[in-house]
Amino acid sequence: MTAMTGIPLPQPTELSRPFWAAANEGRLVLQRCDACGHHRWTPQILCTNCLVEPFTWTEVSGRGKLYSYTIVYRAPLAGFEIPYVLAVVELEEGPLMLTRLVDAPTERLAVDAPVEVAFTRASEEINLYTFRLTDA
């Protein structure tokens, strides 16, 4: 159920290319503001906390908790394998990420459930950031 082929894939931009390059290596990185230390997602030109421009791509824990979720039973486009869990994850570092939960039995789904990043290969260039439930 974790294969993701035949779906529209992200098109890295100049701003997001470092994120996707790290994801391709199985690492989750976020922009961290050089002035205030705020982590942000999605990639932005300015800090969403203090509006300063300088930032550093920083590897983050990949751990967080389930902030919200829904189960999708109707494929939005051909290629999506249904059902799947569309989720918002709150990372330990703060940002919320819209994502897909993989290997997610519905009886274990609960707001605040612990999750960790679990990349899912979609193409040679794109390793999608997905998440899975953890025990701790």
Ligand SMILES: [Zn+2]
């Ligand atoms: Zn800042």
